[in-house]
Amino acid sequence: MGLFDFLKSKNKKNKQEIETDSFFEDMKKQMELLKNEEGTELEELPNGKGEFGFSADNPIPLSSIPASREYLEKLVYIKPGSSQYSWKRVGSTRSNIVNSPVDIYSLLDTEPKVVKTIYIWPYNKIDSKKAPDGFGLMDI
Structure with missing residues:
Protein backbone atom coordinates (compact mmCIF):
# COMPACT_ATOMS: atom_id res chain seq x y z
CA MET A 1 0.00 0.00 0.00
CA GLY A 2 1.43 3.32 -1.06
CA LEU A 3 1.54 6.49 0.97
CA PHE A 4 -1.13 8.22 -1.13
CA ASP A 5 -3.39 5.20 -1.83
CA PHE A 6 -6.10 6.73 0.36
CA LEU A 7 -6.53 9.43 -2.30
CA LYS A 8 -7.42 6.91 -5.01
CA SER A 9 -11.08 6.31 -5.74
CA LYS A 10 -12.36 3.07 -4.28
CA ASN A 11 -14.87 2.76 -7.12
CA LYS A 12 -12.24 2.35 -9.85
CA LYS A 13 -12.28 -1.01 -11.56
CA ASN A 14 -9.18 -2.75 -12.78
CA LYS A 15 -8.70 -3.55 -16.47
CA GLN A 16 -9.85 -7.18 -16.11
CA GLU A 17 -13.10 -6.15 -14.36
CA ILE A 18 -13.81 -3.61 -17.11
CA GLU A 19 -13.13 -6.20 -19.83
CA THR A 20 -15.38 -8.73 -18.06
CA ASP A 21 -18.18 -6.18 -17.70
CA SER A 22 -17.79 -5.27 -21.37
CA PHE A 23 -17.89 -8.94 -22.39
CA PHE A 24 -21.13 -9.55 -20.47
CA GLU A 25 -22.71 -6.38 -21.87
CA ASP A 26 -21.80 -7.51 -25.39
CA MET A 27 -23.26 -10.97 -24.72
CA LYS A 28 -26.46 -9.42 -23.37
CA LYS A 29 -26.81 -7.25 -26.49
CA GLN A 30 -26.18 -10.27 -28.72
CA MET A 31 -28.87 -12.28 -26.90
CA GLU A 32 -31.38 -9.46 -27.32
CA LEU A 33 -30.54 -9.19 -31.01
CA LEU A 34 -31.12 -12.93 -31.49
CA LYS A 35 -34.42 -12.77 -29.59
CA ASN A 36 -35.60 -9.86 -31.73
CA GLU A 37 -34.60 -11.57 -34.97
CA GLU A 38 -35.88 -15.11 -34.35
CA GLY A 39 -37.67 -15.19 -31.01
CA THR A 40 -41.40 -15.70 -30.71
CA GLU A 41 -44.02 -15.42 -28.01
CA LEU A 42 -45.13 -19.01 -28.62
CA GLU A 43 -44.76 -22.17 -26.50
CA GLU A 44 -43.40 -24.06 -29.52
CA LEU A 45 -41.54 -22.77 -32.57
CA PRO A 46 -44.03 -22.53 -35.47
CA ASN A 47 -41.77 -24.17 -38.04
CA GLY A 48 -40.61 -27.03 -35.79
CA LYS A 49 -40.00 -30.45 -37.32
CA GLY A 50 -39.81 -33.68 -35.34
CA GLU A 51 -40.86 -34.53 -31.81
CA PHE A 52 -41.04 -31.49 -29.50
CA GLY A 53 -37.95 -31.25 -27.29
CA PHE A 54 -36.31 -34.38 -28.71
CA SER A 55 -35.22 -32.87 -32.02
CA ALA A 56 -32.81 -30.02 -32.79
CA ASP A 57 -35.39 -28.98 -35.38
CA ASN A 58 -38.13 -28.71 -32.72
CA PRO A 59 -36.32 -27.54 -29.56
CA ILE A 60 -37.92 -26.27 -26.37
CA PRO A 61 -37.98 -22.46 -26.72
CA LEU A 62 -36.79 -20.64 -23.60
CA SER A 63 -35.61 -17.08 -22.97
CA SER A 64 -32.09 -17.62 -21.62
CA VAL A 76 -40.07 -34.65 -14.33
CA TYR A 77 -40.10 -38.02 -16.07
CA ILE A 78 -43.65 -39.38 -15.66
CA LYS A 79 -43.24 -42.89 -17.08
CA PRO A 80 -44.09 -45.70 -14.60
CA GLY A 81 -41.05 -47.04 -12.77
CA SER A 82 -38.92 -44.05 -13.66
CA SER A 83 -36.29 -42.96 -11.20
CA GLN A 84 -34.68 -39.68 -10.34
CA TYR A 85 -32.44 -38.21 -12.99
CA SER A 86 -29.93 -35.43 -13.36
CA TRP A 87 -29.05 -33.42 -16.43
CA LYS A 88 -25.85 -32.39 -18.12
CA ARG A 89 -25.23 -29.96 -20.97
CA VAL A 90 -23.26 -31.83 -23.61
CA GLY A 91 -22.88 -29.08 -26.20
CA SER A 92 -24.77 -27.31 -28.92
CA THR A 93 -25.76 -28.02 -32.49
CA ARG A 94 -27.16 -26.32 -35.54
CA SER A 95 -30.79 -26.53 -36.55
CA ASN A 96 -32.61 -26.25 -39.86
CA ILE A 97 -35.27 -23.93 -38.40
CA VAL A 98 -33.26 -21.30 -36.48
CA ASN A 99 -29.91 -19.66 -37.19
CA SER A 100 -28.63 -19.58 -33.61
CA PRO A 101 -27.30 -22.67 -31.79
CA VAL A 102 -29.55 -25.20 -30.07
CA ASP A 103 -28.26 -26.55 -26.74
CA ILE A 104 -28.11 -30.31 -26.11
CA TYR A 105 -28.78 -31.75 -22.65
CA SER A 106 -28.55 -35.38 -21.57
CA LEU A 107 -30.96 -36.55 -18.90
CA LEU A 108 -29.12 -39.17 -16.81
CA ASP A 109 -30.52 -41.77 -14.43
CA THR A 110 -28.76 -42.78 -11.19
CA GLU A 111 -26.38 -45.29 -12.87
CA PRO A 112 -25.61 -42.74 -14.79
CA LYS A 113 -27.06 -43.78 -18.10
CA VAL A 114 -28.64 -41.42 -20.63
CA VAL A 115 -32.44 -41.59 -20.33
CA LYS A 116 -33.21 -39.00 -23.02
CA THR A 117 -31.56 -36.21 -24.94
CA ILE A 118 -33.35 -32.86 -24.79
CA TYR A 119 -32.83 -29.91 -27.14
CA ILE A 120 -33.33 -26.35 -25.89
CA TRP A 121 -33.23 -23.09 -27.82
CA PRO A 122 -32.49 -20.29 -25.27
CA TYR A 123 -33.22 -17.28 -27.52
CA ASN A 124 -37.01 -17.06 -27.38
CA LYS A 125 -38.94 -14.04 -26.09
CA ILE A 126 -40.84 -16.18 -23.55
CA ASP A 127 -40.30 -19.43 -21.66
CA SER A 128 -42.29 -22.40 -22.91
CA LYS A 129 -44.51 -24.11 -20.35
CA LYS A 130 -44.86 -27.14 -22.60
CA ALA A 131 -43.12 -30.43 -21.72
CA PRO A 132 -41.96 -33.12 -24.15
CA ASP A 133 -43.98 -36.36 -24.34
CA GLY A 134 -43.45 -38.54 -21.27
CA PHE A 135 -42.49 -35.55 -19.11
CA GLY A 136 -44.27 -32.97 -17.00
CA LEU A 137 -43.32 -29.68 -15.39
CA MET A 138 -43.73 -29.39 -11.64
CA ASP A 139 -44.36 -26.12 -9.88
CA ILE A 140 -41.54 -25.24 -7.54
Whole structure:
Protein backbone atom coordinates (compact mmCIF):
# COMPACT_ATOMS: atom_id res chain seq x y z
CA MET A 1 0.00 0.00 0.00
CA GLY A 2 1.43 3.32 -1.06
CA LEU A 3 1.54 6.49 0.97
CA PHE A 4 -1.13 8.22 -1.13
CA ASP A 5 -3.39 5.20 -1.83
CA PHE A 6 -6.10 6.73 0.36
CA LEU A 7 -6.53 9.43 -2.30
CA LYS A 8 -7.42 6.91 -5.01
CA SER A 9 -11.08 6.31 -5.74
CA LYS A 10 -12.36 3.07 -4.28
CA ASN A 11 -14.87 2.76 -7.12
CA LYS A 12 -12.24 2.35 -9.85
CA LYS A 13 -12.28 -1.01 -11.56
CA ASN A 14 -9.18 -2.75 -12.78
CA LYS A 15 -8.70 -3.55 -16.47
CA GLN A 16 -9.85 -7.18 -16.11
CA GLU A 17 -13.10 -6.15 -14.36
CA ILE A 18 -13.81 -3.61 -17.11
CA GLU A 19 -13.13 -6.20 -19.83
CA THR A 20 -15.38 -8.73 -18.06
CA ASP A 21 -18.18 -6.18 -17.70
CA SER A 22 -17.79 -5.27 -21.37
CA PHE A 23 -17.89 -8.94 -22.39
CA PHE A 24 -21.13 -9.55 -20.47
CA GLU A 25 -22.71 -6.38 -21.87
CA ASP A 26 -21.80 -7.51 -25.39
CA MET A 27 -23.26 -10.97 -24.72
CA LYS A 28 -26.46 -9.42 -23.37
CA LYS A 29 -26.81 -7.25 -26.49
CA GLN A 30 -26.18 -10.27 -28.72
CA MET A 31 -28.87 -12.28 -26.90
CA GLU A 32 -31.38 -9.46 -27.32
CA LEU A 33 -30.54 -9.19 -31.01
CA LEU A 34 -31.12 -12.93 -31.49
CA LYS A 35 -34.42 -12.77 -29.59
CA ASN A 36 -35.60 -9.86 -31.73
CA GLU A 37 -34.60 -11.57 -34.97
CA GLU A 38 -35.88 -15.11 -34.35
CA GLY A 39 -37.67 -15.19 -31.01
CA THR A 40 -41.40 -15.70 -30.71
CA GLU A 41 -44.02 -15.42 -28.01
CA LEU A 42 -45.13 -19.01 -28.62
CA GLU A 43 -44.76 -22.17 -26.50
CA GLU A 44 -43.40 -24.06 -29.52
CA LEU A 45 -41.54 -22.77 -32.57
CA PRO A 46 -44.03 -22.53 -35.47
CA ASN A 47 -41.77 -24.17 -38.04
CA GLY A 48 -40.61 -27.03 -35.79
CA LYS A 49 -40.00 -30.45 -37.32
CA GLY A 50 -39.81 -33.68 -35.34
CA GLU A 51 -40.86 -34.53 -31.81
CA PHE A 52 -41.04 -31.49 -29.50
CA GLY A 53 -37.95 -31.25 -27.29
CA PHE A 54 -36.31 -34.38 -28.71
CA SER A 55 -35.22 -32.87 -32.02
CA ALA A 56 -32.81 -30.02 -32.79
CA ASP A 57 -35.39 -28.98 -35.38
CA ASN A 58 -38.13 -28.71 -32.72
CA PRO A 59 -36.32 -27.54 -29.56
CA ILE A 60 -37.92 -26.27 -26.37
CA PRO A 61 -37.98 -22.46 -26.72
CA LEU A 62 -36.79 -20.64 -23.60
CA SER A 63 -35.61 -17.08 -22.97
CA SER A 64 -32.09 -17.62 -21.62
CA ILE A 65 -29.51 -20.09 -20.36
CA PRO A 66 -30.59 -19.56 -16.71
CA ALA A 67 -34.20 -20.20 -17.85
CA SER A 68 -32.97 -23.47 -19.39
CA ARG A 69 -31.58 -24.58 -16.04
CA GLU A 70 -34.80 -23.62 -14.24
CA TYR A 71 -36.85 -25.52 -16.83
CA LEU A 72 -34.68 -28.64 -16.45
CA GLU A 73 -35.03 -28.47 -12.64
CA LYS A 74 -38.84 -28.51 -13.03
CA LEU A 75 -38.91 -31.26 -15.65
CA VAL A 76 -40.07 -34.65 -14.33
CA TYR A 77 -40.10 -38.02 -16.07
CA ILE A 78 -43.65 -39.38 -15.66
CA LYS A 79 -43.24 -42.89 -17.08
CA PRO A 80 -44.09 -45.70 -14.60
CA GLY A 81 -41.05 -47.04 -12.77
CA SER A 82 -38.92 -44.05 -13.66
CA SER A 83 -36.29 -42.96 -11.20
CA GLN A 84 -34.68 -39.68 -10.34
CA TYR A 85 -32.44 -38.21 -12.99
CA SER A 86 -29.93 -35.43 -13.36
CA TRP A 87 -29.05 -33.42 -16.43
CA LYS A 88 -25.85 -32.39 -18.12
CA ARG A 89 -25.23 -29.96 -20.97
CA VAL A 90 -23.26 -31.83 -23.61
CA GLY A 91 -22.88 -29.08 -26.20
CA SER A 92 -24.77 -27.31 -28.92
CA THR A 93 -25.76 -28.02 -32.49
CA ARG A 94 -27.16 -26.32 -35.54
CA SER A 95 -30.79 -26.53 -36.55
CA ASN A 96 -32.61 -26.25 -39.86
CA ILE A 97 -35.27 -23.93 -38.40
CA VAL A 98 -33.26 -21.30 -36.48
CA ASN A 99 -29.91 -19.66 -37.19
CA SER A 100 -28.63 -19.58 -33.61
CA PRO A 101 -27.30 -22.67 -31.79
CA VAL A 102 -29.55 -25.20 -30.07
CA ASP A 103 -28.26 -26.55 -26.74
CA ILE A 104 -28.11 -30.31 -26.11
CA TYR A 105 -28.78 -31.75 -22.65
CA SER A 106 -28.55 -35.38 -21.57
CA LEU A 107 -30.96 -36.55 -18.90
CA LEU A 108 -29.12 -39.17 -16.81
CA ASP A 109 -30.52 -41.77 -14.43
CA THR A 110 -28.76 -42.78 -11.19
CA GLU A 111 -26.38 -45.29 -12.87
CA PRO A 112 -25.61 -42.74 -14.79
CA LYS A 113 -27.06 -43.78 -18.10
CA VAL A 114 -28.64 -41.42 -20.63
CA VAL A 115 -32.44 -41.59 -20.33
CA LYS A 116 -33.21 -39.00 -23.02
CA THR A 117 -31.56 -36.21 -24.94
CA ILE A 118 -33.35 -32.86 -24.79
CA TYR A 119 -32.83 -29.91 -27.14
CA ILE A 120 -33.33 -26.35 -25.89
CA TRP A 121 -33.23 -23.09 -27.82
CA PRO A 122 -32.49 -20.29 -25.27
CA TYR A 123 -33.22 -17.28 -27.52
CA ASN A 124 -37.01 -17.06 -27.38
CA LYS A 125 -38.94 -14.04 -26.09
CA ILE A 126 -40.84 -16.18 -23.55
CA ASP A 127 -40.30 -19.43 -21.66
CA SER A 128 -42.29 -22.40 -22.91
CA LYS A 129 -44.51 -24.11 -20.35
CA LYS A 130 -44.86 -27.14 -22.60
CA ALA A 131 -43.12 -30.43 -21.72
CA PRO A 132 -41.96 -33.12 -24.15
CA ASP A 133 -43.98 -36.36 -24.34
CA GLY A 134 -43.45 -38.54 -21.27
CA PHE A 135 -42.49 -35.55 -19.11
CA GLY A 136 -44.27 -32.97 -17.00
CA LEU A 137 -43.32 -29.68 -15.39
CA MET A 138 -43.73 -29.39 -11.64
CA ASP A 139 -44.36 -26.12 -9.88
CA ILE A 140 -41.54 -25.24 -7.54
